[in-house]
Amino acid sequence: MLRSALFAFSVFSAVSFSATFNVSTPGEFQTALTDASGNGEDDEIIVAPGTYELTGTLTATITDGKNLIIRRDDSSPGYVVLKPADFGDKIRLMRIVAQGDSSVAIKGLTFIFGLVESGIGGALFVNSDTGSVVVSECKFKSNRAHGDGGALSLQSQEGNLTVTDCEFYNNVSYGSPAGCCGGGGALDIRSNYGNVTVENSIFKMNHSAHNGGAIEAHSSTGIVRIESNIFEGNSSGAGGAVNAGSINGTVVMVNNMFHNNQSYGLGGGAFLVNTPGWSGCLQGGNDCPPSPVHMYVVNNTFHSNISENIWGGALGVAIWNDNSGLHVYNNIFWQNINRDTDNYRGDDLFVHTGTNPSYAPTIELYNNIFDLNASFTPSGGAVVSEDLYIWNATNYSYGGNIKADPRFVNSGEGDLHITRRSPAVDSGNNFAPMLPSDDFESDPRDTHVDIGADELQRGSRRSR
Ligand SMILES: [Ca+2]
Ligand SMILES: [Ca+2]
Numbered sequence: 001m002l003r004s005a006l007f008a009f010s011v012f013s014a015v016s017f018s019a020t021f022n023v024s025t026p027g028e029f030q031t032a033l034t035d036a037s038g039n040g041e042d043d044e045i046i047v048a049p050g051t052y053e054l055t056g057t058l059t060a061t062i063t064d065g066k067n068l069i070i071r072r073d074d075s076s077p078g079y080v081v082l083k084p085a086d087f088g089d090k091i092r093l094m095r096i097v098a099q100g101d102s103s104v105a106i107k108g109l110t111f112i113f114g115l116v117e118s119g120i121g122g123a124l125f126v127n128s129d130t131g132s133v134v135v136s137e138c139k140f141k142s143n144r145a146h147g148d149g150g151a152l153s154l155q156s157q158e159g160n161l162t163v164t165d166c167e168f169y170n171n172v173s174y175g176s177p178a179g180c181c182g183g184g185g186a187l188d189i190r191s192n193y194g195n196v197t198v199e200n201s202i203f204k205m206n207h208s209a210h211n212g213g214a215i216e217a218h219s220s221t222g223i224v225r226i227e228s229n230i231f232e233g234n235s236s237g238a239g240g241a242v243n244a245g246s247i248n249g250t251v252v253m254v255n256n257m258f259h260n261n262q263s264y265g266l267g268g269g270a271f272l273v274n275t276p277g278w279s280g281c282l283q284g285g286n287d288c289p290p291s292p293v294h295m296y297v298v299n300n301t302f303h304s305n306i307s308e309n310i311w312g313g314a315l316g317v318a319i320w321n322d323n324s325g326l327h328v329y330n331n332i333f334w335q336n337i338n339r340d341t342d343n344y345r346g347d348d349l350f351v352h353t354g355t356n357p358s359y360a361p362t363i364e365l366y367n368n369i370f371d372l373n374a375s376f377t378p379s380g381g382a383v384v385s386e387d388l389y390i391w392n393a394t395n396y397s398y399g400g401n402i403k404a405d406p407r408f409v410n411s412g413e414g415d416l417h418i419t420r421r422s423p424a425v426d427s428g429n430n431f432a433p434m435l436p437s438d439d440f441e442s443d444p445r446d447t448h449v450d451i452g453a454d455e456l457q458r459g460s461r462r463s464r
């Protein structure tokens with residue numbers, strides 16, 4: 001019955017040079033992409049629900065300077081599933097190159113079992129010059145790439161890139177045979193001069209051989225915004241869930257839940273960095289200061305994240321410029337672990353300010369909940385404790401931080417909502433920069449903001 005409904009909606013298919021294409025087979029889909037690429041019009045490709053078994057990559061190189069929308073036909077029920085025709089086929093499912101100022105929007109598609117052996121974006125690769133790219137309401141399951149972005153890679157020179165309301169499960173970025181690279185187990189998203197946004201999405205059980213088990217995100221001069229996502233069970237070399245950076249821009253991480261993510265080193269939950277050459281700088285002990293960047297970590301919840309080796313069980317930050325700033329407000333850090341037991345390397349937060357020399361960025365630490373073995377007081381120019389480590393505390397300020405059990409609803413089952421008697425309730429800083437107006441699940445923040453990603457909804461939340 002579903003199938004006949006599908007075909008009923010696909011009778012207006014693929015009229016050449018039309019601005020709207022209705023497609024219901026892989027062949028029609030590719031024909032529409034080819035026609036749309038150079039027809040001189042803005043195009044919309046409406047894809048009928050159904051399973052599209054691909055024998056090659058759906059491809060478009062947009063040369064007409066116009067915009068392209070690809071979306072599920074939401075007038076009929078069911079998923080649009082793109083997958084290789086045979087399970088063992090090595091096929092990247094879709095590749096879109098948008099030249100000039102062409103923008104691309106992809107909505108409502110499901111990508112499974114995509115694989116690219118030498119390249120980035122195992123399921124979907126989109127590249128733009130100056131146009132925007134938006135991927136929304138898409139699902140990515142069990143895709144793989146040897147390069148960056150096990151499922152999805154978005155790249156742009158100047159365009160704004162956005163991923164919103166998507167889900168990523170079990171995607172892997174393997175790394176090249178030489179052992180390099182392979183960042184962003186689920187998502188690799190980079191714009192040189194545009195903004196990068198990842199919001200309202202779920203990332204579970206993704207893995208990267210290098211950086212960012214779920215996400216590798218970068219903008220050289222724009223804003224990297226990671227907001228209201230759920231990260232659970234992701235793993236990598238550095239940044240168990242998130243590796244985000246900027247050379248001379250802004251990184252904003254707000255309202256995210258980090259639970260049970262794991263890295264080999266450098267941030268079991270997330271690793272934020274303000275230079276692309278950080279590893280060379282670290283390993284060589286070299287002096288390679290990047291330009292100033294500001295990083296805002298506000299109203300996130302980090303629970304049970306693990307760094308197996310060095311630096312920051314929940315959050316690791318490398319910030320290496322005297323004029324940079326790290327602003328950490330209203331976060332919950334609880335039961336995170338750094339297994340480098342020889343040194344105090346910060347179960348909850350480690351801030352690396354460079355070794356030769358050590359830079360003195362502005363570091364603000366206000367109204368956070370930390371684990372019980374944190375000390376906030378600087379001593380000898382640093383903050384050294386099991387749960388909190390700040391390499392250079394010259395320009396460090398702090399206040400309103402709490403060491404106490406945040407009283408989650410059920411952390412064992414991954415429910416990191418707070419309960420009525422949580423010390424997080426109404427204990428946040430109302431003057432935090434980048435303070436979100438809603439919480440991670442779009443509940444409004446009230447007049448006394450709570451600490452963490454969740455704002456308690458009075459009258460609806462059970463109490464403990
Ligand atoms: Ca076109
Ligand atoms: Ca601890």
Ligand SMILES: [Ca+2]
Nearest residue numbers: 426448449450
């Ligand atoms: Ca409140």
Ligand SMILES: [Ca+2]
Nearest residue numbers: 439443454455
């Ligand atoms: Ca809430």
